[in-house]
Amino acid sequence: MKTSNKTFRTKVFNWAHELVRSTGKSFAVCLSKAWALYRLRKRMATETVKIAFEKADGSLRIAFATLKNTAGKIKGTGTPNYKTLAYFDTEANSFRSFKVENFITAY
Numbered sequence: 001m002k003t004s005n006k007t008f009r010t011k012v013f014n015w016a017h018e019l020v021r022s023t024g025k026s027f028a029v030c031l032s033k034a035w036a037l038y039r040l041r042k043r044m045a046t047e048t049v050k051i052a053f054e055k056a057d058g059s060l061r062i063a064f065a066t067l068k069n070t071a072g073k074i075k076g077t078g079t080p081n082y083k084t085l086a087y088f089d090t091e092a093n094s095f096r097s098f099k100v101e102n103f104i105t106a107y
Helices: 003-023 027-044
Strands: 049-054 060-066 084-089 094-099 103-106
Antiparallel strands (some): 084 094
């Protein structure tokens, strides 16, 4: 088995397990949402994506997110965190993140 296949599947299943822990929904529902998060992250690596998620105060947030050409702007340890998904907000010109259970859709 290739390392890259194992890596992306590991990320998807870690997101799914985190979603099960935080929401209490069935694993099948959480796995579906985890795959949506994986596809979103993959799209953000090559383009700017319009996303919608629920903020901590319950309001809807629509953002233009990307990870393209942001390698020089990243600060920190780089340890994986499966509770949140980080992105570069092109409108605010800075990094932001949201809880994975609050993700709604990507346009």
